[in-house]
Amino acid sequence: MIIAKTVEEIRQFRKKNPGLTGFVPTMGFLHQGHISLVEKSVSENEFTVASIYVNPTQFGPNEDLDSYPSNIDNDLKLLEKAGCNAVFLPDNKVMYPDQHVFISIKNFSNFLCGLKRPGHFDGVLTVVAKLFNIILPDNSYFGEKDYQQLLIIKKLVKDLNFPVNISGCPTVREKDGVAMSSRNSYLDSNERAEASALYKIHTKCREIAKNGMKTRELLDMLENFQKQILNPDIMKKDYVEIRNQYSLEFEEYLNSDSRIFLAFYCGKTRLIDNAAIF
Numbered sequence: 313m314i315i316a317k318t319v320e321e322i323r324q325f326r327k328k329n330p331g332l333t334g335f336v337p338t339m340g341f342l343h344q345g346h347i348s349l350v351e352k353s354v355s356e357n358e359f360t361v362a363s364i365y366v367n368p369t370q371f372g373p374n375e376d377l378d379s380y381p382s383n384i385d386n387d388l389k390l391l392e393k394a395g396c397n398a399v400f401l402p403d404n405k406v407m408y409p410d411q412h413v414f415i416s417i418k419n420f421s422n423f424l425c426g427l428k429r430p431g432h433f434d435g436v437l438t439v440v441a442k443l444f445n446i447i448l449p450d451n452s453y454f455g456e457k458d459y460q461q462l463l464i465i466k467k468l469v470k471d472l473n474f475p476v477n478i479s480g481c482p483t484v485r486e487k488d489g490v491a492m493s494s495r496n497s498y499l500d501s502n503e504r505a506e507a508s509a510l511y512k513i514h515t516k517c518r519e520i521a522k523n524g525m526k527t528r529e530l531l532d533m534l535e536n537f538q539k540q541i542l543n544p545d546i547m548k549k550d551y552v553e554i555r556n557q558y559s560l561e562f563e564e565y566l567n568s569d570s571r572i573f574l575a576f577y578c579g580k581t582r583l584i585d586n587a588a589i590f
Contacts, residue, residue, distance in 0.1 A: 313388075313391065313392045313396055313397060313398065313399065314397070314398045314399070315388065315398075315399050315401055316398060316399070316400050316401065317400075317401050317402060317403070317406070318402070318406055319402075319406060319446050322361070322398065322400045322446060322447060323446065325361075325397075325398045326361075326447065326448060329358075329359050329397070329398075331357075331358035331359055332357045332358045332359070332450050332451075333357055333358065333359045333360070333361060333447070333448075333449045333450050333451070334352075334353030334354070334356060334357035334359070334360045334361070334449060334450065334451045334452065334453060335353070335360075335361050335362070335363070335443070335444075335447050335449030335451070335452045335453070335476075336349045336350050336353055336360070336361075336362045336363075336396075336452070336453050337362070337363045337365075337439075337440060337443050337452070337454075338362060338363060338364055338365075338387075339364070339365065339366045339367065339380065339494065340364040340365075340366065340381075340382055340383070340384060340387050340494070341380070341381040341382055341383055341387070341494040341497065342386070342387045342390050342391070342494075343484075343492045343493070343494065344484050344492055345455055345457065345483070345484035345491075345492040345493075346390075346455075347390055347391075347394050348455075348481060348482075348484050349453040349454070349455060349481050350362060350391060350394040350395070350396050350453075351394050351395070352453055352479065352481055353451065353453050354394065354395040354396070356451060356479075357450065357451060359397045359398070360395065360396050360397050360398075361396070361397065361398045361399070361400060361447050361449065362391050362396050362398075362399050362400070363399070363400040363401070363402075363443055363447070364384065364387055364399060364400075364401050365400075365401070365402055365407060365439070365443075366380050366382070367407070367435060367436070367439040368404065368408075368435075369408070369414070369431075369434070369435030369438055369439060370431075370432050370433075370434075370435030370436045370439065371432075371435070372429055372430070372431065372432065375429075376495075376498075380494070381494055381495075381497045381498075384401070400443070400446070400447065407439065407442060411438075414434055414435075414438045415434060415437040415438045415441055415468070415472075416433075416434045416437070417433055417434070417437060417464055417467060417468070420433075420460070420463065420464050420467060420560060421433040421434070421464065423553075423555075423560065424460050424551065424553060424555075424560070424573055424575075425460050425461075425575065425584065426460065428550060428551070428575065433460075433461070433464055436461055436464070436465070437464065437465070437468050440465055440468065441468060441472070441474075444469075444474050444476055449476050450475075450476060450477065451476065451477045451478075451479060452465075452476050452477070452478055452479070453479050453481055454478065454479070454480055454481070455480075455481055455482075455483060455484070456480050456481060456482055456483050456586070457483040457491045457492075457493065457584065457585065457586070458584070459480075459557075459571070459573070459586045460560065460573070462478070462480045463558075463560060465478055466478050483585070483586075485511070488508040488511070489508050489511030489512070489515070490504075490507045490508050490510070490511060491510070491511070491583075491584075491585050493583065495581055495582070495583070496581075496583075498579075498580070498581040499578060499579065499581055500579070502546060503546055503578045503579040503581065506542075506543050506546045506547050506578055507578050507583060509538075509541055509542055509547055509576065510574050510576060510583060510584075510585040511585065512541055513534060513537065513538060513541075513552065513572075513574060514572045514574060514585060514586070514587040516534065516537050517530065517534055517554075517572045517587070517589060518587065518589055518590075520533055521566055521570075521589045521590070522566070523566055523567060523568065523590060524565055524566060524567070525565065525566045526564065526565060526566075527554050527562070527563060527564060527565060527566055527570070528564075530554065530566060531552065531553075531554060534552060535552075538552070546578060546579060547576050547577070547578055548576060548577040549575075549576055550575035550576055550577060550582065551573070551574070551575050552572070552573070552574050553572070553573050554566070554570055554571065554572050554573070554589070555570075555571060555573060556569050556570065556571070557569050557570070557571035557588060566589060566590075567590075568590050570588075570589045570590065571586055571587065571588050571589060572586060572587055572589055573585075573586045574586065
């Protein structure tokens, strides 16, 4: 496995290895969710490239850019074991030497996490577009845990005609249902015990939902369920919403395309999750 720290180095690797290539962009501090994406790429491509880069343009002024967890040595060991062929490991000077052009998206980013994190998806789209242009992959892999991000990246590829196929991969969970996330490392023992509430809520949603039920009726039932299971001293709701999983539009009645989206603050850590209802 080669490690490239400049655009020239990773392009040289691609030039020498022009076969079918999969790409997994990450911000590091890897867990089994990331590795499942790498393994998927390895199974479907001749070469697999991963990137490790904490992108500053997708963080808000009061977010955790400066404290985002990192363990590059362990990340590289995990990637090599998973069969990754190359890792792109740039710094800010490589990625943003003198940036004046940024990408933004309308409509898809003014609700859910886009509403709560203004400018976040503009930063995501910009860095992903740059990475696609640098690495020129045939396929790229993203986890469904960040479902809104996945749809927005699919829009990026479609609207700007990137020649890359985007594959969404299932969320990888801990034994108690908590979605794996690098930010889970922020949680203390009490917070970690409460984090499974998100999984309990969308599990309850799937248990009581009926095709054709009013969406507001289901949300009211889930609101009552939250009062029963949440520790208000630890868990604070950011949002619980049900939307169409393709358009992300709110629909009055549940149907086969309905999906639940959740975001909570567990202590100071913001956790997100989602699941198809049917």
